[in-house]
Amino acid sequence: MAFAGLTADARIVINRARVECQSHKLTVEDPVTVEYITRYIATLKQRYTQSNGRRPFGISALIVGFDDDGSPRLYQTDPSGTYHSWKANAIGRNAKAVREFLEKNYKEEAIATDRETIKLAVRALLEVVQSGGKNIELAIIRRNQPLQIFSAKDIESQVAEIEKEKEESEKKKKKSI
Amino acid sequence: AGRIQLLHGTTTLAFKFRHGVVVATDSRASSGSYISTLQFNKVIEINPYLLGTMSGSAADCQYWERLLAKHCRLYALRNNERISVSAASKLLANMLGEYRGMGLSVGSMICGWDKKGPGLYYVDDNGTRLSGPMFSTGSGNTYAYGVLDSGYRPDLTVEEAYALGRRAIAYATHRDAYSGGVVNMYHMKEDGWIRVGRTDVSDLLHAYTEAKQ
Numbered sequence: 001m002a003f004a005g006l007t008a009d010a011r012i013v014i015n016r017a018r019v020e021c022q023s024h025k026l027t028v029e030d031p032v033t034v035e036y037i038t039r040y041i042a043t044l045k046q047r048y049t050q051s052n053g054r055r056p057f058g059i060s061a062l063i064v065g066f067d068d069d070g071s072p073r074l075y076q077t078d079p080s081g082t083y084h085s086w087k088a089n090a091i092g093r094n095a096k097a098v099r100e101f102l103e104k105n106y107k108e109e110a111i112a113t114d115r116e117t118i119k120l121a122v123r124a125l126l127e128v129v130q131s132g133g134k135n136i137e138l139a140i141i142r143r144n145q146p147l148q149i150f151s152a153k154d155i156e157s158q159v160a161e162i163e164k165e166k167e168e169s170e171k172k173k174k175k176s177i
Numbered sequence: 178a179g180r181i182q183l184l185h186g187t188t189t190l191a192f193k194f195r196h197g198v199v200v201a202t203d204s205r206a207s208s209g210s211y212i213s214t215l216q217f218n219k220v221i222e223i224n225p226y227l228l229g230t231m232s233g234s235a236a237d238c239q240y241w242e243r244l245l246a247k248h249c250r251l252y253a254l255r256n257n258e259r260i261s262v263s264a265a266s267k268l269l270a271n272m273l274g275e276y277r278g279m280g281l282s283v284g285s286m287i288c289g290w291d292k293k294g295p296g297l298y299y300v301d302d303n304g305t306r307l308s309g310p311m312f313s314t315g316s317g318n319t320y321a322y323g324v325l326d327s328g329y330r331p332d333l334t335v336e337e338a339y340a341l342g343r344r345a346i347a348y349a350t351h352r353d354a355y356s357g358g359v360v361n362m363y364h365m366k367e368d369g370w371i372r373v374g375r376t377d378v379s380d381l382l383h384a385y386t387e388a389k390q
Contacts, residue, residue, distance in 0.1 A: 027271060028264040036256065 004092035005059035005079075013057055017041055034065040034073035038083050046081025056080070060091040066143050094128035101127050114140070122158050133159035186355015187232040188317030188346055189219055190325060191286045191297055193310045194333050198288045198295045198365035200228055201342035203317070203350050203378070204358030206235055215358050216375075223249055225369040227265055227289040232315035233282035233302065241283060245269045262289035262296025263308075270306035277304055284314040288365050295365060313345070317353035321345040335364070339373055347381040 001017070003010040020040050024032045032040075041061065049056045056079040063075045076091065077083040088106045090098035101124045110120045121138060129135050136159070138150040150158075189202040206214035221229045221239070223246040231238030248268050252260040260268075266287040273283055281302040288297050299305065299312045311329065313321040324345040333341065343360050350356040360381065362373040 027267055028261070029267055030261060030264065033256075 002062040002064070002091075003059045004061075004095070006057075009057045010059045010061070013041060013044065013059065013061070016044060031068060033067045034063060034075060035067075035085070038063045038075040038077060042077045042081045042083040044081075045077060045079060049079070049081060062089060062091060064141060066141070070143055072143070090124070097128050098124050118158060119162060122155070123162055126159065126162065186317070186353065187219060187284075187315030188313065188321050188349040188353060188356040189230040189232050189284075189286065189315050190313040190318070190321045190342060190345055191230065191288050191311070192325060192329060192338075192342070193295050193297050194329075194331055194338050196335050196338070196364075197290065197367065198297055199338045199342045199373075200230060200286070200288055200363040200365065200370075201346050202230055202361045203315075203346050203356040204361055204375070205350070205356055207355050210354075212357070217358070218361060220361055220363055221246070222370070223265070223287075223289075224253075224259075226259060226291070226365075227262065227287065228363055228365060228370055229269075230286045230288075230314070232284040237281050237283045237302070238285060241269065241272060241281075242285065244272065259291060261291040261293065262287060262298060263291075263293075265289065266296075266298035266300050266306055270300045270304060273300065273302050274304040277302070286312050286314065288370075290365055290367050290369070313349075315356065317346075317349035317356040320349035320352045324348050339364070343376060343381055344385070347378050347385070350378045351382055 001014060017037055017040065021032050021037060024030075024036065041063070045057050048054050058079060060076065060078045063077065064073070066072050074086045074089065075083050076086055076089050088102045090102065105120060105123070109116070111117045118138065118140070122136065125136050126132065133152070133156040136155050138155055140148045140150070142148070186205060186207045187203060191198055191200040200220060202219040204214075204216045204219065205212055206217040217235070219231045221231065221242040223229055223242065227249060229242040229245065231242065245265065245268060249260045249265055252264070269285065269287060273281060283300070283302045285300050286297060287300060290296065297309060297312065299307045299309065299314065310331070311325060313325065325341065328341045328344065339362060342362055346360040350358070357378055359375040359377050361375050363370050364373050
């Protein structure tokens with residue numbers, strides 16, 4: 001789960017989700033589907049918009065994973081408690097710009113290989129992140145494998161590669177003129 | 178002081194084989210030495226792909242298994258997919274577990290067919306929940322196990338499996354005073370269960386005796 005908003009609120013939601021994942025496994029003997037846990041989190045958030053003495057959770061979340069049958073899933077929730085399934089999305093202060101970038105650039109070729117997909121994600125963030133690789137975190141989740149968080153070095157090398165490609169495409173443009 | 182207890186005497190059985198799960202029960206409901214019902218259906222049809230058998234207290238079994246049916250339906254509505262046999266049996270086991278030591282009497286087998294194939298679980302009022310290829314419950318279960326164990330092969334044909342189930346129930350009713358009536362049989366297949374039929378036990382036993390001559 002990736003979130004945007006109040007970190008303290010996020011910790012509460014994450015903890016509730018973790019407990020529910022175990023509870024589900026205990027009572028139903030199957031791991032949760034991504035949709036189920038998203039629905040649980042969304043229901044939790046909605047409850048806090050409709051009871052006294054409480055304020056809504058100040059986070060939007062992107063919930064990512066694989067179902068038991070191997071299909072990859074991406075869901076987005078917001079403080080109102082709604083949730084939707086997405087192929088690509090962004091949350092946070094500059095989400096609009098990143099989303100527009102993805103709308104333009106999320107294509108079959110761009111997600112054909114792991115390398116290309118990583119580049120797409122980094123390029124999307126570089127649109128809105130000032131100081132480049134230092135302020136980017138990247139993680140990949142692959143089917144039946146634990147979450148892989150990229151080291152700062154790997155991210156820097158990705159950013160460097162992207163900058164180089166940008167320069168080369170600018171040079172080509174200049175030449176063609 | 179007598180508590181009226183229906184259905185304590187029973188023989189039910191279920192076994193997995195290549196072509197699914199066969200479920201067979203007798204049909205006698207007794208309160209003490211009085212036969213209260215001659216033809217009692219001890220199989221609850223939870224939904225087209227889940228069956229539950231009853232032994233112990235008729236009231237308890239009926240109530241809790243119907244409640245299970247309600248939960249299974251809600252699960253399907255909420256999650257847009259059928260509940261697994263494993264989950265359904267776990268729901269029942271957890272419900273019964275909450276009343277542990279308070280006098281519930283339920284010995285049930287939950288049978289179905291889900292994504293993982295044919296499923297068979299034994300669940301009882303102690304909180305026991307076991308998965309297995311063959312179970313028999315009730316006062317006549319020992320007699321049924323004898324016949325089942327000697328005749329069972331995983332590659333039985335459908336007709337052979339029906340015959341084995343019938344024979345096990347019939348001979349159990351022969352020796353157990355609290356079992357009798359008719360053999361109620363179901364067959365759980367990939368696309369759901371079918372009701373195979375009901376055969377009178379005395380007809381079966383006569384046929385078996387004649388075959389021996």
